[in-house]
Amino acid sequence: MDNPLAGAAANRRSFLSLMGLGAIAVAGGGTLAGCGEKAANEGTAQQVDQLSAVLPKYQPLELVQPDIKGVSPVANGFTKYPASLVDAITEKPGRGSTITTMTPYWGQVPAGPGQNAYLDAINAELGAVVTPGIQDGNTYADKLNAILPARDIPDVLCIPSWEIPKIPNFSEAVKALFEDLSDHLAGDKVKPYAMLANLPTVAWSNAIWNQRLMAVPWPTDGPYPWALFYRKDITDVLGAAVPKTAEELYQFGKKVTSPDKGVWAFNNILAMVEMIFRVPGAKEGWRYKDGKVEFKYETAEFKAALEFMARLYKEGLVHPEVVASKGADAKLLFSSGKIVMVQDGVGSWLGVQAEQQKVTQGFNMQPVPYFAADGGQPLVHGSGDPIFYTFVKKGLPKEKIAEILGVLNFAAAPLGTKEFELIEYGVEGKHFTRGEGGWPQGTDLQAKEKADQFRFLAGTAPTIKYDARVPTYVNDLINWENAAVGFLEKDPWSGIKIEMPAGYVKVKQPTEDKITDIARGRRPLSDLDVVLKEWRDGGGEEGRTFLAKALSDAGR
Amino acid sequence: MTALLNPSARARRRNRRPAWEEPPTVAGQLVKGAVLTGVVLAVLIPVWSILVTSFSSRQAIADAGGMVFRPRDFDLSAYVLIFTRGEVSRAVWNSMFVTVTGTLLALVCTVLAAYGLSRPGSLFHRPLLLFFLITFLIGPGLIPSYVVVTSLGLKDSHWSLILPAAVNAFNLIVVRQFFMGIPGELIDSARIDGAGEWRILTRIVLPLSKAVVAVVGLFYAVGYWNMYFNAVLYLNNSEDHVVQQVLQAYILAGQSPAGIGSPPALGFNAPPSLAVKMAVVVVVLIPIVIVYPFIQRHFTKGVITGALKG
């Protein structure tokens, strides 16, 4: 959706040529079902919520009371900076070792230890030489798919959750490459690492592979993947009301779309339309209803959602650039007022608002409160799964592992500690100055030296912090998020870690292509039945059987 | 444009039409002018908008809703952003080292091999040709390449970019084709004078093949200058980064990972202004625009005629 105009393109192309096409099948040892000679990957389902024995004991550490409380799994909000900071870790965790790490970053890579005051300050506190290897977040999967099979991995490796499905047979990879942390952190063993013990248990339970605790999770601070944002400054002028039903959404589109002025209502909002029509979203679209396991394509809700989306396309309410190319920059079109309502990640809110308000007088983007097609109770997709996982290289000496966990513990220190301030902002006077209400304000040196080298090693207890650029952000975000918690879809498979069978996975893209054809009006809606049959025969049934079995195995 | 194609009297003196060539017809010149004008405009207009956009403020870009065609303001902030932090200038040096060293090495290897293969009937000629041709058809996979490069200790070295790309079969075969087109009598007479293969190559073949060597050199140079993916794989230290790596980072800053709704925690900043993206395009293009005329210099007619007569 927001591919960079002039670039990322190049990666994939070079990737392709490097691999001589074979490449694109992102390295893999996964196998396919249905071939006699191949070991068929039938998927795995493990019930991680039954494995409490390997989980660290939760010991909450409330140093600062939140100014606005989030309803779990929504993060707490902090608008006032703590008056005094706690020195939470008094003993240096390091013994002078050099510890190599790899974390993603979306920006310039700063210099390493010795040439970087931010790193050096933290390393001095740690008593270790942490040497970050920062990788471009957009080519992270490519890099992983080179270094993991080559067994060329750093001591500490951060893997974003969305890259895990791109690594073949990940549970096997975990076994081959990473240290089992159960013996270091399970139960009371986590005690020396008080900051890690402060991470929510639900996050830890996601870090289990093969019945063992294999990683330190980076808890999410927002359960919702998507939101509809609208330009309040524009709709106020036009007098277009915020939609509360599907029909109102359509009318909204009709009202604000004006090709003569170069303005269209939407980008591709299919994910949100599905939510609005209460299409199931668990495990990418499954639900358990009336004793039956159903996929979204099989539901009346989906049919209605698809019909609605096709109508938006047909009547030209989606911006033509978005329709014509995946490379269209919906964020830019939204900022420019060429798109009035955009489906985007919740995380984009602060940045876009802060940047664009400097340019456009009165720029005001707001999320549409979640609603249902008929105006009734909405269904909201979401999950509390962690954002990153941090793995430790297999086979390191015990002392070094303890040292590494100490470093991760340091990085996990929550708001209200000196450690948090150091990791998050750097050294006062060098990397930040005190701004309004004592909140640190980054300097140019911070921008130059800090690339979340430590922040992405370990998350803290979920926190939304005040931002001076958009003072109302913390309250707006948490109120909006809290309002929707009650509508979060219940995942029948929650607490079960699922790897779907290969036969099912394979039919996904072809089916999505056909659905796109229907949405874009290239095939009639009535074809959905044909598509559905092809999906069932092509592997959909296999998926259903698998998920049904996972449920009954779990006794649900 | 059409007027430009009808050179003035002075220009005509400079660009002498060969005596044997008939003067152009008016209609012919008009058609030629129209076609070339069309082609040039089809490219120049977008290039112009890249340039204008890179010098536009966020406001101007927002009003245009994308690429800006009519300049409204002159805003240097995109270039200031790119050049103030110092990564770009360091990366330019790194890229220049890679490009210059790589192109020289690649040219030497390619020209030598092309000449070695330009004599059908020589020993192992056919299997060697097949050896090269196959590399044009199929490439190795990511993992084995990575293993080979790292086992040779090339990780975190610019040679990891230079060596694997130093021989390109397409370029090699093109150069060989040109070598084979050189009149045989020239080479024969040299041989009769007692010249060995090395001498024939350096004294006769190469001087006659300046154009193709320049072209292939350009191909290699452009490849090295634009190298990105290998750099991502093999260069971990920021001081080693090459120009594409650094520039991509400006473009990608603030991009959320494709296809996922990003949670607030990732704290993505707003995507960089379109001006920054376009400024990156411009910065990459500058050396390419500067270098090309030097290559074109070798596109002079009649090299071989001169050689035969001389």
Next chain:
Amino acid sequence: MTGKTGVAGPAQARPLPVQATPEPQAAPPPARRGMTLRAKFHRDRALLLMTVPAVLLLTVFHYLPLLGNVVAFMDYDQWAGDSAVEAIVNSPFIGFTNFAELFEDSQFWDALRNTLTLTAFQLVFFFPLPIALAILLNSVLSPRLRGFIQTVVYLPHFFSWVLVVTFFVQMLGGAGLLATVLRDNGMEPWNIMGNPDTFILLVSTQGLWKDVGWGTIIFLAALTAIDQSLYEAAASDGATRWRRLWHVTLPGLRPVVVLLLILQLGNALTVGFEQFYLQREAVGRQAAEVLDTYVYYLGLATQDYGVGTAAGLFKAVIGLFLILIANRLARRFGEEGVFVRS
């Protein structure tokens, strides 16, 4: 080859991707029939030595890792064992199962058909255009003007596909320049960017715009190698501009044209990725799926490196096959002397 004699000449079996020019290359070194290997080595040792650096580099950086492509015949498990090499050694051979998997998938054939159609279309209608442009440019007398045009037209080669597609969208798309002008004049803009039926024309035009200038470079170099005295001779024989083009320029370019055509055929199954990936949703899979996007999506779903590698091998084999056929055809044409160099 080693068993054959060193006698070269028009009649001798020519090596691959050869040009069909019979006489201009260097006459073979003095050779006798039945020359021993040793004597041949002695004669050609300088030539062989010259290929050594390139052979070494390719052996290390191409052929050595290419051994990894053996996973095309394996049920590859990259985590079996403690190193990448061990993983390959430990994975079981499964013969042609990976290939069968491709061939049994109807979507693979759809993609193959689209790819071949595109290649054929582009070869017929678009391959000649850089040649025409090169000739046209070459006829511009002012070096400064010629240089300017050359530089301008070669720029788009360096734009990413995202940028190229963006330009097309901003010109021809529903919110683009053309649509705006039409709307302002009360006309309904028609759908150029999202029409599956004309997609082949659209992507080819995009490709042409991006690479026509780049494509002229080799031909511009080839034009320099044409003996100028031939033009003079032709002109004094009364040949017109067009006849000189036909009888001097084109035959002069022929070896390079034939060579590039042959090499292009070797890449017949590669028509690009990014361009199709970006516009896939706009026109649908039926129209936009090519082999590379097919394998990409397959890989994304299954992560089966074995199947991906198999697809790569398939492409290479087809490419080699096409090259050999084209080469044979070219030779035949050469012998018939349709384009004999004057």
